[in-house]
Amino acid sequence: MDMPTPNAAVISRKTQLVARLSEILPKDAVISDVMETRAYECDGLTAYRCPPLCAVLPANTAQVAAVLKLCHEMGVPVVPRGSGTSLAGGALPTADCVILGVAKMNGVIETNYNDRYIRVQTGRTNLSVTGAVEANGFFYAPDPSSQLACAIAGNIAMNSGGAHCLKYGVTTNNLMGVTMVMMDGTVVEIGGAHLDAGGLDLLGVICGSEGQLGVVTEATLRILHKPEGARPVLMGYDNSEVAGQVVTDIIKAGVLPVAIEFMDRPCIEATEKFAQAGYPMCEALLIVEVEGSDAEIDAQLALIMDIARKHNPVELREARDADEAARIWLGRKSAFGAMGQINDYMCLDGTIPVSSLPFVLKRIGEMSKEFGLDVGNVFHAGDGNMHPLILFDANKPGDLELCEHFGAEILKLCVEVGGCLTGEHGVGIEKRDLMHVQFAPQDLEAQMAVKDVFDPKWLLNPAKVFPLDTSAPRRAA
Amino acid sequence: MTPHSETELADMITAAKGPLRITGGGTRPIGRVTGDALSTSALSGITLYEPGALTLVAQAGTRVAEIEKALAQENQRLAFEPMDHRALLGTKGTPTIGGVIATNTSGPRRIAVGAARDFMLGTRFIDGSGTIIKNGGRVMKNVTGYDLVKLLTGSYGTLGVLTEVSLKVLPAVSATLTLTLKDLDDATAIKAMSAALSSPYEVTGVAHDPRQSCTYFRLEGFPASIAYRAGELAKKLAPFGAASETKTDWTAIRDVTSFAGKSGDVWRISVKPSDAAALTAKLGADAVQYDWGGGLIWALCPAGHDLRRAMGNTAGHATLVRGTGCGPTFHPEPAPIGAITSGLRAKFDPRNILNTGIMS
Numbered sequence: 001m002d003m004p005t006p007n008a009a010v011i012s013r014k015t016q017l018v019a020r021l022s023e024i025l026p027k028d029a030v031i032s033d034v035m036e037t038r039a040y041e042c043d044g045l046t047a048y049r050c051p052p053l054c055a056v057l058p059a060n061t062a063q064v065a066a067v068l069k070l071c072h073e074m075g076v077p078v079v080p081r082g083s084g085t086s087l088a089g090g091a092l093p094t095a096d097c098v099i100l101g102v103a104k105m106n107g108v109i110e111t112n113y114n115d116r117y118i119r120v121q122t123g124r125t126n127l128s129v130t131g132a133v134e135a136n137g138f139f140y141a142p143d144p145s146s147q148l149a150c151a152i153a154g155n156i157a158m159n160s161g162g163a164h165c166l167k168y169g170v171t172t173n174n175l176m177g178v179t180m181v182m183m184d185g186t187v188v189e190i191g192g193a194h195l196d197a198g199g200l201d202l203l204g205v206i207c208g209s210e211g212q213l214g215v216v217t218e219a220t221l222r223i224l225h226k227p228e229g230a231r232p233v234l235m236g237y238d239n240s241e242v243a244g245q246v247v248t249d250i251i252k253a254g255v256l257p258v259a260i261e262f263m264d265r266p267c268i269e270a271t272e273k274f275a276q277a278g279y280p281m282c283e284a285l286l287i288v289e290v291e292g293s294d295a296e297i298d299a300q301l302a303l304i305m306d307i308a309r310k311h312n313p314v315e316l317r318e319a320r321d322a323d324e325a326a327r328i329w330l331g332r333k334s335a336f337g338a339m340g341q342i343n344d345y346m347c348l349d350g351t352i353p354v355s356s357l358p359f360v361l362k363r364i365g366e367m368s369k370e371f372g373l374d375v376g377n378v379f380h381a382g383d384g385n386m387h388p389l390i391l392f393d394a395n396k397p398g399d400l401e402l403c404e405h406f407g408a409e410i411l412k413l414c415v416e417v418g419g420c421l422t423g424e425h426g427v428g429i430e431k432r433d434l435m436h437v438q439f440a441p442q443d444l445e446a447q448m449a450v451k452d453v454f455d456p457k458w459l460l461n462p463a464k465v466f467p468l469d470t471s472a473p474r475r476a477a
Numbered sequence: 478m479t480p481h482s483e484t485e486l487a488d489m490i491t492a493a494k495g496p497l498r499i500t501g502g503g504t505r506p507i508g509r510v511t512g513d514a515l516s517t518s519a520l521s522g523i524t525l526y527e528p529g530a531l532t533l534v535a536q537a538g539t540r541v542a543e544i545e546k547a548l549a550q551e552n553q554r555l556a557f558e559p560m561d562h563r564a565l566l567g568t569k570g571t572p573t574i575g576g577v578i579a580t581n582t583s584g585p586r587r588i589a590v591g592a593a594r595d596f597m598l599g600t601r602f603i604d605g606s607g608t609i610i611k612n613g614g615r616v617m618k619n620v621t622g623y624d625l626v627k628l629l630t631g632s633y634g635t636l637g638v639l640t641e642v643s644l645k646v647l648p649a650v651s652a653t654l655t656l657t658l659k660d661l662d663d664a665t666a667i668k669a670m671s672a673a674l675s676s677p678y679e680v681t682g683v684a685h686d687p688r689q690s691c692t693y694f695r696l697e698g699f700p701a702s703i704a705y706r707a708g709e710l711a712k713k714l715a716p717f718g719a720a721s722e723t724k725t726d727w728t729a730i731r732d733v734t735s736f737a738g739k740s741g742d743v744w745r746i747s748v749k750p751s752d753a754a755a756l757t758a759k760l761g762a763d764a765v766q767y768d769w770g771g772g773l774i775w776a777l778c779p780a781g782h783d784l785r786r787a788m789g790n791t792a793g794h795a796t797l798v799r800g801t802g803c804g805p806t807f808h809p810e811p812a813p814i815g816a817i818t819s820g821l822r823a824k825f826d827p828r829n830i831l832n833t834g835i836m837s
Contacts, residue, residue, distance in 0.1 A: 194749050
C-alpha cells in the first residue's frame, strides 16, 4: 500500500503553521511535539502508521472553521478524525497533514422526544448517544461493533452499519441533518429536524464520503422508542448452504428479524476456546433475533423455529431469559477478540447477494488453502455483509503482504458475484486501490467530480477512497 | 424521443442540441420546464428479483404497477408506499419507477420505514454529457465510494437520467388496523401523533384530517400482533380520547385525493412536527392535511399565494406541487448550499440541458 510523497514545502512551513494555529485555538488544542503527534499516527488499521505534521483538537464549529480556513489558505492537507477506530485507514495521517480531531466536541445540544431527534456534537461516541436518551426509553439505532468508542463523526464519514441494520438501516437512514464546515471555512447547515431534503440530497452524499467533502461538527440524529423486548434463537447446521437456505426462507416467510448473524466452523472453534459460550461444533451457526412484546416474540420465533426444524439443525436453542440471550450473543460478540487471541488478523467487510453465500464460503475455503492462511467468517447474513477474518503473523516477513493479497482476492470475488468491496467499514486506504475492480473510470470520475465541488483543492483527506493513480492529477493541481 | 436502450438514450443526450424535458410516465409534472421531451418509458422490465435477498432491479421506465404485482406474488412490497399523483394533479399516464425515484416520492409509511431514497441500493444513469454511470449496487449494505445513489434520488432528472434502479423491498404484511381519534384540534392531534410515534408499537401511518376531524393511526403486521398493539396504543392515546377502530382508506391519504379537482395551488411542506400546527394557523390555506405525524403538511391555498413568506423563519421546506404559486417551485436555498448545488449541476450537466430550471 502506497501513500503519496509528502509535500516538502508544506512540511518546511510547520513552525509557521503551528504558530498560526496557536493564534486561533487554545494552547492545549494544538499538538505539534513529535512525540505527542505519534498518538495520532494510526487508526484501527494499525498495520500502517505515519505521524502527522501536527494535530488540533478544536472545541466548537467556529474553531473548526478557523482551522480549515487557515489550512486552506496555506495549502495544508487536513485529515479529519473521530475516535480513530476506522478499520480501513480512514483517519491515517500523511506526514504533511494536520489531523483535525473532534474528540473534544462531545456534547448534547438538544434532545426532543416529541419530534424524536437528538442533536449532538459529532465527537460524541455512538453508544453515549443512546446513553443520553435511554432513561426516556429511546435509543439511536445504528450499532457498529465499536460503538463504545467510535464517534458519530466517523459513523457519518463511513456511513457505519451494525448488527441491527436489517430492520433499522445504517447511519444514512438515521441521519436527519448536519452542520458541516467546508475546506475553505464556510459553515453550512444541511437538513435538520424536518424530513427529506427540499433540494438535492446533499446529506445523502455527505454521509459516507469519508471526511473528504467537509468536517461535520454537529448532527441531528433520529431516535426511536425502544422495542418492548428482544430475544435471539441459535441454530447450528452441518452445511453452510443449508444455513443460507434457512436465512432465505425466514426472509421469504415475511418475518423481518432485527439481526441474522452467521458464523462458520473456524470462527466457532476459536470463540468456543476463548469465550466458552456453549456453541455447537458445526459448519454454520445462525443467531436470529426478533423484537416485540413477549407474545409477539413467541409468535415470530415459533415461525422461525418451524423453518429451522425443516432443515434438520444439529442444534436449535431458544433463549428463555436474559441470561440465555446473553449466552447466545456472547460468542458472536467475542468473535473478533477470539480470533485476535490466535494471531493478528485482518477483517474484511465485503457484501454479497445472500444467494451467493455458499459459493463464496466454498471459494474462501479453497483460497485459504492456496494462501496457507486461516480464515474465519462472521457474517451479517440478513444483509449479505461478510466479515472474513484472515489470520496472519505481523512479525513474520511477508505475511502482511500475503494476507493483503488474499484479502484482495476475497473482495474481488465479492464484486464478481454481484456484491461490493465494503459494506460498512469504508474504503479508506485499505480498499482504495481495488476501486477499479468495482467501478469503471467514468464511475470514479463522477464521484471525484463531487469532491471537486466541495473541496476544489483536494485538501481534505486526499489520499483516500480513490486509487492514487486516478486521483493524482487532482491532488497535484 | 423514446429510446429503447440505455445506449440509445446516451446517444440522444450526447446529440442533443438544446434543453431536454425528461419524463417517465408523465404523471408528476412539476415546475416550469421547456425542451424536447425525452421519455424513459420504453426502458422497461424487471431485470432481477431475488425475494430471499429482498432485492429488485428494474429499468427506469418499468411501470410501478408491474413492480407491485411482481412483489405481491412473493408477498413483498415497496415499503415506502409511493404516492400516485394522478388524482391530485389531474394527470393521465402510468407512473414509472424511474419517476418515483427521480422525485423521491414516498407515502405515509415514510415516517416509519424511510423514504424512497432509503430503499435505493443502486442506480445506472446518463449524465448531461451522455456518459453512462453506475453507482451503488444490488446489496443492502454498501459504502464503496460516494453515495451518488442518494444524490440522484430526488434530483428530478437534473443531474442525470436514470436508466436502472436497484431497490430494497420488504415483506408485505398480513393485516392492517387503523385506530381513529375524533374531534382533536390540530395542535392536540399532533401531540397525539407524537405520542403514538414515541411508543414501541410500530405505528406505520399517522395522519390528521382537520376537515373530517379525524386523526388516524395505522398498525400493520400479524393479526395477533396488531390486535395486541392496538390495545396498548389505545391506552397510550387515552388522554386524547377514546380511539376506535375504523375502516380507513390509506391510499386516499397517501394520494391526497381530498384536494383532487379543487381549485387552488397545492403545496407540500416538510417541517418539524411540533412546528406544524402553529405554522398552519398562519398559512391562510383553504384546506390542509397532515401526514408523517405532522411533519408533512399538504396545503390547498388560493392561487398565487406567497406561502414561503407565511412560513417565515420556520425551519423546513415548501414545494409547489400544483398551480402557479408565487416564487420558485422548490424552496430557495441559502447561498452556500445554492453554490454547492449549482456546482454539482455544472459538473453533471455542463451544457445545462437536463430539465433546466425545474428545481428552482
